[in-house]
Amino acid sequence: MTAVTVRNLAKAFGSSQVLRGIDLMVPQDSLTAILGPSGCGKTTLLRLIAGFDVPDSGEILLGEQVVCGGSRFVAPQHRRVGYVPQEGALFPHLDVAGNITFGLKGGQRRSGHRVEELLALVGLDRSVRSRFPHQLSGGQQQRVALARALAPGPSLILLDEPFSSLDAGLREGTGRAVVQALKASATTAVLVTHDQSEALSLADQVAVMRDGTLAQVGTPHEVYRAPADLGVAEFVGAAVVVDADVVDGSASSDLGPLHVMAGFDTGPARLLVRPEQIELAGSSQVGVEARVVDVSYFGHDAAVRLQVLASGRLVTARVLGLSVPVPDSVVRLSVTGPVAAYSPGP
């Protein structure tokens, strides 16, 4: 079942075309991340789904119901869509319980219906229920904002960069808690973010947006390992691009032999190598010789910048923190696993 269907959506503000030809299907009970750099139109897409703005053309369906398309437009208050904006936007004149019950009908609102259940769902202690927003930390505010959006039991939750204002340390924990709450309440969600690791780690489906169009929609694994093009590849993660001739699915390059993914057989190609595919060995005889330029050590892992001795090319390898080479030493590198290949283009 599809919770959201977007067909050929377009929107312009004045003379600037913000969105064009957007097609997107969001499966029921899943989390879809719309990933893109700032200004690519991802927030506009979210606002169109919510009903805050009206598209110039195209269709939006929530479940089977057309909420926008042709002459039909359903106002946001009738769409049963939850919305969690940046920094939460908790109503400052209401306490936590008042915020959470805001979207409930009169009687349920006064009885404080479901407040504790929802607080537990988003991983907050019941003692916060009578606090006011300014007494909460950023992460707590985001969780209350999610509880508020979940309270009326919406069919869909829209999250607009909900973690971007949080400290790096809080971001991951809050993200996890949000995903768990969404799964536990079986709620479909669309998350807008510019943070690659957030999109890859939280979402079931990632839609990569670029200049107002969707460049690729797929699972996090597909988007990372087999990006639609090199632009997506470089946006989603660090990339080493190697030009080589592919013959029968393999190529030889200055990084050694490369095994190309199925789908590209023979011809000149640009190959995508991810830094963690580059393996280093100290003294073995296999692999290409390279000099260690410098090392950024992160504890759990390290980024090692290397210069290939034969070609002079600079590449970055990501290795586990257990075995980090010393700068200026010479190591041998080899590429493991298949690499994606792209036509060199005109």
Next chain:
Amino acid sequence: MGGSRRTYPPLLLLLSALIVLVALIPLFFVAGYVVSSGWDEVVTLIWRPRVGELFRNTGILVAGCVGLTAIFGTGTAWLVERTSLPGRRVWNVLLVAPLAVPAFVNSFGWVSLTARVEGYAGALLIVSLSYYPLVYLPVAAMLRGLDPALEETAAALGYGPWRTFARVILPQLRPALLGGTLIVALHTLAEFGALQLLRFPTFTTAIYDLYRSSFNGPAANMLAGVLLLCCLLLLTLELRLRGHHRYSRLGGGSARTIPRRHLGRATLPCLVAVGGLTALALGVPLGSLAFWLVTGSSTSFPFADLAATTATSLGLGVAGAILTMALAFPIAWLCVRRRGRLTILLERGTYFGNAVPGIVVALALVTVAIRFAQPVYQTLVLLVLAYAIMFLPRAMVSIRAALDQAPPVFDDVARALGCGPLETLRRVTLPLVAPGLGAGSALVFLAVVTELTATLLLAPIGTRTLATQFWSNSASIAYGAAAPYAALMVILSAPVTLLLTRDRWRSMPV
């Protein structure tokens, strides 16, 4: 709101433009008058020894008041915010409290005790005592918001306390200090009642005398032109300043530990200084009022008359507040929700009201009404309109601050939670905006109730307010009879003034 988020609603824009045109009537009036009289007439009317003398008087008074209020305001703000002065909370209230006593009531308090305050020295002292809170408020807010790390850095670099104050703190206070003293300068230029009582003639009092004694229209209008020019000059300065520096905004609101200088043996002298200032600025006028209330009114206390004038003043205050807020709202809304070149221009148009002395507004409205709108001449409509023109900038700032409390994202959230536009207004926008609108209305109300100059010129015959009754009594040296009216004005002003001592309202215009 739909997709119209980034366009101007045409009707609202038209309405706002009309309001701004009304607000600019005084400027059109003066400009039109100067142009129609011709250059020779302008020169003969302005190039006179009397005008030169007025110019000198006004200049030395404004310069003196700026200097004195800067010293009073900065000194007390530093003592309260940055030292171990005992009783800082109480001093904070007491130092702002003189704003509840209109300058003309303050000078009444002094001059009814001794005639020795008449003339330049007395005027300088008394006007400065009335207006120094206008410097104190922004400087104290700025001091509170300063990053303590800067002073610590200065200390680490080997600066002593005095050098730190002069080379680190003072430069950062400059915007607040200049902004505050410019407002003092504008108020001093427009001040009428206090200076008339102290017999120190300036442009404003001279315009009034010319208009009242001989109905000498041309001379009064020409002086009004010169006065307006001075005010516009100051306003341009202030605008330029503000362009570089927005209101100091206090971040986060979390309690930050500000290093306080330990006064030690200087505690007593500092207490005496702050106490002395408070005694002069607050104690003398209030004490004098109390004295006249007891001795003067013992024979007959005109309850009926007091009640009637209070009712008139309250009614005018309410009407003025409602009209001013209603006129300011569309423009403020456009400025906050549809910021653009056009709306900024409209905002500037209303800001102009800050620089127009009440006397110029009154002269302009009298002339315009007589010529183009005879039926409203000598009616309350014209008076309330004058209030609206004068106090539009205050209403604008309050409404803008209030609307900032309710950004559009709250509308979005409420609608996603199932609220229609009306329910959103009732449950979200109004609760968030109401306190700010209330405070703005209160500020305008306070300004109307204590307004003297325009009221004297524009109040229809038979309309008696607290300010005009006070004025006619004190002008005829019936001090005892004047005192109850002054006391009522102070009592009405006190609650609003207290509001200004709270952090939230510190940046409110006064």
